[in-house]
Amino acid sequence: xxxxxxKNLKVAVEDKTILxxxxxxxxxxxxxxxxxPNGTGKSTLSETIMGNPRYTxxxxxxxxxxxxxxxxxxxxxxRAGVFLAMQYPxxxxxxxxxxxxHSAMNARSNGKPVPVLKFLQDLQHNMKFLDIPDEYADRxxxxxxxxxxxxxxxxxxxxxxxxxxxxxxxxDSGLDIDALKVVAKGINAMRSDKFSCLxxxxxxxxxxxxxxxxxxxxxxxxxxxxxxxELAKELEKTGYEGFEKEAEKG
Amino acid sequence: xxxxxxxxxxxxxxxxxGSMDKVExxxxxxxxxxxxxxxxxxxxxxxxxxxxxxRLKAYRKYLTMPMLDFGPDxxxxxxxxxxxxxxxxxxxxxxxxxxxDTIKQTFERIGVPKAERQYxxxxxxxxxxxxxYSNLKHxxxxxxxxxxxxxxxxxxxxxxxxxxxxxxISYSDNKFAALNTAVWSGGTFLYVPKGVHADVPxxxxxxxxxxxTGQFERTLIIVDEGGSVNYVEGCTAPNYSxxxxxxxxxxxxxxxxxxxxxxxIQNWSTNVYSLETKRASAGENATMEWVDGNLGAKxxxxxxxxxxxxxxxxxxxxxxxxxxxxxxxxxGAKMIHMAPDTHSQIVSKSICHxxxxxxxxxxxxxxxxxHHAHSHVECDTILMDKKSGSDTFPxxxxxxxxxxxxxxxxxxxxxxxxxxxLESRGLSESAATQLIIMGFLEPFTKQxxxxxxVELNRLIKFQMQGSIx
Ligand SMILES: Nc1ncnc2c1ncn2[C@@H]1O[C@H](COP(=O)(O)OP(=O)(O)O)[C@@H](O)[C@H]1O
Ligand SMILES: [Mg+2]
Numbered sequence: 001x002x003x004x005x006x007k008n009l010k011v012a013v014e015d016k017t018i019l020x021x022x023x024x025x026x027x028x029x030x031x032x033x034x035x036x037p038n039g040t041g042k043s044t045l046s047e048t049i050m051g052n053p054r055y056t057x058x059x060x061x062x063x064x065x066x067x068x069x070x071x072x073x074x075x076x077x078x079r080a081g082v083f084l085a086m087q088y089p090x091x092x093x094x095x096x097x098x099x100x101x102h103s104a105m106n107a108r109s110n111g112k113p114v115p116v117l118k119f120l121q122d123l124q125h126n127m128k129f130l131d132i133p134d135e136y137a138d139r140x141x142x143x144x145x146x147x148x149x150x151x152x153x154x155x156x157x158x159x160x161x162x163x164x165x166x167x168x169x170x171x172d173s174g175l176d177i178d179a180l181k182v183v184a185k186g187i188n189a190m191r192s193d194k195f196s197c198l199x200x201x202x203x204x205x206x207x208x209x210x211x212x213x214x215x216x217x218x219x220x221x222x223x224x225x226x227x228x229x230e231l232a233k234e235l236e237k238t239g240y241e242g243f244e245k246e247a248e249k250g
Numbered sequence: 251x252x253x254x255x256x257x258x259x260x261x262x263x264x265x266x267x268g269s270m271d272k273v274e275x276x277x278x279x280x281x282x283x284x285x286x287x288x289x290x291x292x293x294x295x296x297x298x299x300x301x302x303x304x305r306l307k308a309y310r311k312y313l314t315m316p317m318l319d320f321g322p323d324x325x326x327x328x329x330x331x332x333x334x335x336x337x338x339x340x341x342x343x344x345x346x347x348x349x350x351d352t353i354k355q356t357f358e359r360i361g362v363p364k365a366e367r368q369y370x371x372x373x374x375x376x377x378x379x380x381x382x383y384s385n386l387k388h389x390x391x392x393x394x395x396x397x398x399x400x401x402x403x404x405x406x407x408x409x410x411x412x413x414x415x416x417x418x419i420s421y422s423d424n425k426f427a428a429l430n431t432a433v434w435s436g437g438t439f440l441y442v443p444k445g446v447h448a449d450v451p452x453x454x455x456x457x458x459x460x461x462x463t464g465q466f467e468r469t470l471i472i473v474d475e476g477g478s479v480n481y482v483e484g485c486t487a488p489n490y491s492x493x494x495x496x497x498x499x500x501x502x503x504x505x506x507x508x509x510x511x512x513x514x515i516q517n518w519s520t521n522v523y524s525l526e527t528k529r530a531s532a533g534e535n536a537t538m539e540w541v542d543g544n545l546g547a548k549x550x551x552x553x554x555x556x557x558x559x560x561x562x563x564x565x566x567x568x569x570x571x572x573x574x575x576x577x578x579x580x581x582g583a584k585m586i587h588m589a590p591d592t593h594s595q596i597v598s599k600s601i602c603h604x605x606x607x608x609x610x611x612x613x614x615x616x617x618x619x620x621h622h623a624h625s626h627v628e629c630d631t632i633l634m635d636k637k638s639g640s641d642t643f644p645x646x647x648x649x650x651x652x653x654x655x656x657x658x659x660x661x662x663x664x665x666x667x668x669x670x671x672l673e674s675r676g677l678s679e680s681a682a683t684q685l686i687i688m689g690f691l692e693p694f695t696k697q698x699x700x701x702x703x704v705e706l707n708r709l710i711k712f713q714m715q716g717s718i719x
Binding site for chain 1: 679682689690
């Protein structure tokens with residue numbers, strides 16, 4: 001179970017302020033969508049929750065189940081249940097996808113190694129579910145994967161690691177409609193009262209397949225509007241322009 | 251993969267290379283070297299006259315030759331304090347059960363018999379100066395493959411040995427080749443007849459046990475026309491306070507259309523000087539591949555070469571070096587193209603940590619006959635900290651105008667971006683670093699037989715324990 005509360009979060013990158021006081025509360029089992037124009041700070045928020053050292057918190061709190069995680073290391077946050085499907089997943093040559101996922105699972109299993117056979121069965125099952133060909137288990141981690149394959153691989157990792165709080169940063173970008181459906185199927189398979197999720201997206205398209213409980217709009221490093229799934233539909237018609245003007249005024 | 255396939259047992263992790271065993275040599279020539287020592291060695295081995303003559307000529311040359319004048323500092327190496335010959339048992343065991351118990355325990359611990367049972371066609375284990383255990387599976391034997399220690403080969407196949415011994419590496423090549431020729435003992439002799447393919451790896455373990463023992467094995471491999479073999483050699487040495495010297499000479503003859511891969515994992519304890527001379531010749535359309543791992547030793551100087559003497563011959567070198575505190579790995583390769591349409595490739599990967607140093611030293615030579623030669627050289631280094639260092643010393647010596655050479659060299663740190671990605675899945679910084687390093691070495695490890703790959707990863711993790719968390 002995961003309850004993530006972000007309070008008045010201000011974040012800077014290389015002395016430039018990007019987030020100007022973000023407030024967001026994701027409760028157990030909820031799926032939230034964070035939308036907004038490019039360059040507005042969505043990835044900054046996602047990366048800051050994960051603990052990417054490039055981002056500096058200048059004010060505010062990130063509470064996971066009531067506990068401030070801002071002083072925790074990246075791997076501690078991960079083991080506490082946070083998962084970030086990155087907008088640009090990294091490649092690691094020579095480390096097989098399977099070996100990597102197994103190592104990560106072992107790192108999270110409190111010293112009890114995950115039996116190899118059980119792991120391989122689960123991996124195979126999930127890969128099939130996500131239409132990932134078998135040989136991707138033995139390929140280098142994201143090495144020479146296409147953009148879409150990397151996204152699918154992020155979802156595979158999520159399904160294997162079973163985080164309680166997943167942040168999916170533009171998991172839909174660069175996907176054709178079939179791939180989008182597969183990714184959505186993966187996310188929906190995770191949905192339960194033990195799984196909370198923040199879907200970051202520029203487009204409404206993904207939200208047709210994974211219907212969120214709440215939608216937030218971010219402009220210029222601030223959340224400017226909160227609503228339900230209908231807000232995403234409205235945005236599709238009107239675009240972000242109206243919000244941007246509002247933000248300028250404010 | 252299952253636990254059972256890992257040759258070393260878990261509890262060896264704290265005592266990585268094993269401890270010194272109490273094995274009293276049956277025969278030893280004591281400290282130092284003289285003509286009398288050499289005569290004693292030769293007599294003890296019952297050698298033919300020509301070998302004694304060669305030893306003495308080499309010894310006289312050795313006395314006149316200067317110390318190596320490049321690379322690492324060898325001034326602390328005292329050649330007068332070395333025991334030049336020791337024999338651990340007085341017979342070569344044919345069956346595992348004939349090997350003395352202490353030696354058996356050592357090999358049991360480093361996994362030889364198990365590895366052999368599971369993977370190998372033949373295995374020969376060198377303990378001190380002579381093979382104490384050698385065994386070749388019947389199918390290979392019946393196909394005419396000769397695999398034994400070089401001393402036995404000199405007795406049983408004197409003509410074959412005489413035809414090839416010292417023909418690629420003359421005793422006058424360098425000081426340590428001269429020394430080896432003078433006092434050599436043990437090593438592997440492998441002959442693969444025309445058209446015969448040894449489809450499973452053949453391997454041999456070497457091990458220095460007594461302190462201050464020089465190990466001067468002499469390996470001779472001949473792959474006759476159209477034959478092929480994959481020879482694997484591994485070594486571990488226990489840790490000692492006294493410095494030991496390992497100065498092997500390896501000659502490999504790969505005839506027309508033949509193929510040879512020679513894989514070595516060197517893991518001497520960090521007071522061993524490993525100064526080796528390894529050379530191969532590759533005939534028409536032949537392929538010679540060196541796969542060379544250097545994880546141990548205080549100073550390693552090793553530049554295996556391939557003389558590409560036949561049209562269309564190929565030579566490759568794939569190497570890794572890991573240098574930790576107090577270690578200097580000075581390694582590389584030499585590709586000498588002497589015929590048209592010859593190809594070579596050198597891939598050298600190294601990791602330096604805790605102040606260790608790994609340098610690449612290489613030579614690509616195209617003689618005037620090497621038309622349309624092609625060569626590709628790649629050096630890739632990871633420096634774990636600022637105390638550690640690395641350099642490359644590539645030399646190209648080109649006498650043709652129609653050949654091509656590519657050279658790439660890269661020095662990097664472990665990528666912060668990759669670390670972050672792996673950590674975001676729950677891996678600690680040290681586990682993530684370890685995984686990235688294993689990935690860096692993967693082009694090498696994937697070429698190894700399974701149990702070697704497992705072993706190598708384990709040894710590297712052990713060696714780097716301090717520097718990665
Ligand atoms: N690592 C970084 N270094 C420098 N500037 C950055 C970095 N990450 C983001 N920014 C800047 O911060 C702003 C917000 O970026 P980002 O969070 O990626 O927006 P979004 O994900 O909403 O498109 C942009 O102006 C971008 O250029
Ligand atoms: Mg973004």
